[in-house]
Amino acid sequence: MELKEEQTQNGSAPGAEVPPLRQIVVESETVPIRVGDYAGPPDPEYGREPWQLNAGLDSDPIWVEERMRTEALSIAYGGKVAVSAVDLEVNSGEVLALIGPSGCGKTTLLRSLNRLVELTPAARRTGRIILDNQDVDTFDVTRLRSRVGMLFQQPNPFPMSIFDNVAYGLRERGSKKPRRKQLEPIVVDALERAGLWDEVSSNLNHPALALSGGQQQRLCIARSLAVSPEVLLLDEPCSALDPISTGIIEETIVELRNEVAIVIVTHNLQQAARIADRVAFMYLGDMVEYGPAGQVFGAPREARTQEYVGGGFG
Amino acid sequence: MSIDVRTAAPGPRPNPERPAPGAPVKLPGTGGQQQTGWSIGDRIGLAAAWFCGISLCVAAVAIVGFMAWKGVQYLHLEMLTSSPEASLDQSTSGGFLDPLVGTLILTLIGVGIAIPVGVGIAVWLTEYGRPAGLARLVESGVEIVAGTPSIVLAIFGLLVFQQSFMGVFSFTAEGGAVFGRSFLTAGSMMALIALPLVIGATREALHSIPRHVREASYALGKDKASTIRRVLLPSARSGIATGATLGMGRICGDTAIVVVLLGASMQTTPEEGFGGLLRGTGSTLTSYVYNNSPSGEGNAPEKAYAAAFVLLMIVLLLNFAVGLIGKRNKPQWN
C-alpha cells in the first residue's frame, strides 16, 4: 500500500496556467507487508521477539520500555462480555495497533485503559491495569486520565477558541488558573508537535469548530499533548477524515512515537501496516495475537490472524 | 537499514527543554506541580449542586404533597356541580362549577384562535420566510409577545375592546360606552399567550421534517401549497398538539387577564342576544382562587384550596398529555 502522486495535465485548456492536480491513488487490493529483518535469537533479558521494529521508517533509534500493561482484563456490558481476560503490554517509543473486525472489543479495551469505559453505566471490569508498575485503581481517575490521553473517532474540539482548547487541560486541573502568558509556550509547543502550528499561528483566538476536520483532529492531538501524557490512546482517529488529512495525522503519530507510547485502534489494515510497530489482533473479545507488526502481518502464528490480515475475515 | 532496537542506545530527545512524558507540567507561579483530582473549589461547587438538587426535591415534594393533602381534605364532589353563591359562610357559598366551565370556555377560545394563527405564522416562517428581513422581524415580534407580561396584554385588550366598533364582542351600555369585558375579549388576549408556544412547537416540528420528504412531494408534481397541506402539516401534527397543550396550560393558569377582562362576578352572566354566553362575563378557576384567598373579597380558604387542587389536576393532566403526545405521535423519519 502506498500513496502515489500523479500529475495530470488539464487537457481542455492548453496554455492556461492550471495548477497540476494531485491525485492520490490508494491501492488496497491486497495488503503489501514489509516483513522486518530477522535480527537474531530472542533476547531472554527483554523477552522480546527479535523482529525489527519501526521497519522502513527513517527515524532515530529509540528506547523501548514498558509503560502500561493489563492483566486478565475483562469488561462486560450488562451480560455481554466485550473483552475477556486480555493481557496487553504498551511500550513507550512504539505505536501499538489494535486490529480486528467490528465489535471485537478493540474500542472497549482502549477506553478501559484510561477508565473512560466507566462513563458507560452498565460497564463492569475485572482484572488489573498497571501504569508504570502501579495499579491504576490505586490513584485518582483524573490523574490517570491526564497521564493517559485519548483521541476520539470524531474530532471533538470544545466550542472555544483554538488557544483555549489546547490550554483547557492545563487550566482545569489545578485550583489556580495559570495566566495566558504562562500557558503560551506550552500551547505553542503542543501545536507544533501536532503539526498544526503553521496553519493556526495567526488566528489562535478563532473558534476551533471553524477548522476543517483534519485540523480539528490535530487540534485534539495538541490538546492531549499539552498535558504531557505518557500514553496516547487513539480510537480510529482517521475514520472521519479524508486521505490527505489522514496522511498528515499518520505522519504526526509516527513522529510522536518518540515521546509518547501510542495505542491506536484501526479498521484500516494498511494504516496499521504503515504506522504500527506492534500489532494486537483481537477477535470476539479475545486477544488472538500480539507481536511486532512485521511478524503479525508477515508471519502470523494464528490461523484467524492469517485469515484476517489476508482479507478473508467477514 | 536495519536497527535492532534492543541494543540501540536511547536517542536524543527532539526538544530537551520539553518535560519528559508523564512528568507533571510545571507552570511558574502555580506552586510547581499541576494538581489533578478535586480542588477545594470543585468540592464546594459539587456540594452546592447536591444541596440545591436535594432542596429542589424537598420543595417539590412539599408543594405537590401539600396541595394534594389540602385538595383531598377540602374537595367535595358537589363543589364541581354547583355554582358559587354570595355568602360569607364557607359552607353555603356554593361550589365552582361556573369557574370550571369558564376556564374551559376561555381555554377553547384561546387555543381556537392560537392554533390556526400560530400554525399559519410558523408555516410562513419555515417554508417561505421571504423577504428575510420581514421574517426576522416577525420572529422577534413573536419573542416580544412571549415576553410581554399578561397584565399588559390584559389592559391593552381592554383598550382595544372598549373602542366603540368593538361593541359586538362585549356589552354596550346605554350611553354607547363599551364594557370591553367578556369571554370573547379575554379569550382573544389569552390566544396571544398561547401563540408563541404554538408557533415555537410547530416550527420545531416542521424543522425536524427532513428535506427529502418535501422533495419527494415536489417530485410527484405537487406544488408547495399542497405539499404543506398534505404532507408537512400532517407530519407536524404532534408538534402542533404539543404547542397547543402547553398553550392551554398557560391559559388555564393566567389570572391577570381574567381579573381585568372577564369582569368581577363569580357567576357566569351571559348577555342577551346571539352568542350571549361568549359576550358575557364570568370567572375562571384562577380568579376563583384569587377571590377566595385572604387577598380577595371572599376569604374562603377551603374553597380556594379545593379549586386550586382542581386547577393543579388540570395542569397535571395537560402536562401528562404533552409527554404522551411527544412520545406517541412523533413521526419516525429514519
Added chain:
Amino acid sequence: MEAASLNNVEVQAPDLDIDRTDRRVELLLGALASTILLLIAGMILFVLIKALPSFTHNGLAWFGAGGSVDDQLMDIFNSPADPADYVYHLRAWPLLYATVLITGVAVVISVVFSVLSAIFIVEFAPDRLRRIIEPVVKLLAAVPSVIYGLIGILVVVPFVAHHLISEDRKESVAYVIQLDGTSILVGIFILTVMICPIMIAIIVDALRSVPDKWVEGAAALGVNRWRAMRTVSLRAIRPAIVAALVLATARALGEAIMLSMVAGSVGFAPNPMDGFTFFLEPARPLASTIVDNAEGLSVVPFGQTMYAFAAILLISSAFLSFAGWAARKSFSRYTLGAR
C-alpha cells in the same frame, strides 16, 4: 469544453401560472405573519399614547421619590370630572423600586439555584431520583402563579408573621409601616420558587443536548466531572441559560397576582437601613399595582396612570428580549451551531 456547453444552456423563465396558487398562499400566510407586527406596533403605540399625559404632567420626576404613592394614586382616582382639573401628580419611585428589587433578587437567586440544580439532575442525581424529579419540575413550571400565591398567603405569610416579626420589630418601624407578614421577603421567596422550575426545565434540556463527545473529551484530559460540567457543558449552553434567564425575568417582571397577594400591596419603599426588618417590609411592584386597580381603569386620569405603568413594563420586557438576543448572539460565537 464542458464549461462552454454549460454557458449555452438556456435558462427558462419560470412559468408563473403554475405558481399562482402557491403565490396566493404565500401572500396570505405572509399577511397573517405581518399582523403580529401590526399588533405589537399597535400595542406599543396605543399604550404609549394612553400613558403620555401621566408622563408629560410629571416629567422626569415621575420616576423619582416624593410623598406617598398610594395617596397620590388615590388623589388621581378622585380627580374632578372636568378634564381640565384632572390630577396627575405622581412619584412612582416606590413601585419601580419594588419591581426592580423583587425581580432582581429573585432572578439572581434563581439563576444560581437553577444552574446548580440542573447540573445535579443531569450529572449527579441517582437514576431513580432523576426519573421522578424531572417530570415534577416540569409540572412545577406549569403550576399557575395564583396557586403559589395561595400557598404563600395561607402558609408562608402567617409563618413569617408569627416567627420572624416580634413586637419589638413591629414597633421599630410602626411610625412608617405596619408589618403583618406580607413582605418583600415572602414575595422574593415565592417568586424564586415559582421561576426556578421554569429555568431548571430549560437548562436541563439544554444540558442534555450537549454532545457526549465534549464531556468525554474533557474527561479524557483528566478533568473531574464537576469541572467538565462547569467549563464545557455550562459554557456551551450559555445561550440557553440566557434564554431561560430572559424568560424567567419576563415572568417575574410581569407577575401581578401572586405578588399582590403575598408582598403586601402597599406602595412603600422598603428601607435598606432597617437591617433585617427591611426584608419584612411590604412593597408593591408595577404589575401588581395595575391588577389591584383594574376596577378603576375607567376613571380617565387614573387609567392613564395605569397605562403609564404598563408602558414601563412593556418597554422593559421588549428591552429584555433584545438584550437576551444580543447576549445569545455573542455567546454563540464559538458554538457555530455545532450541537
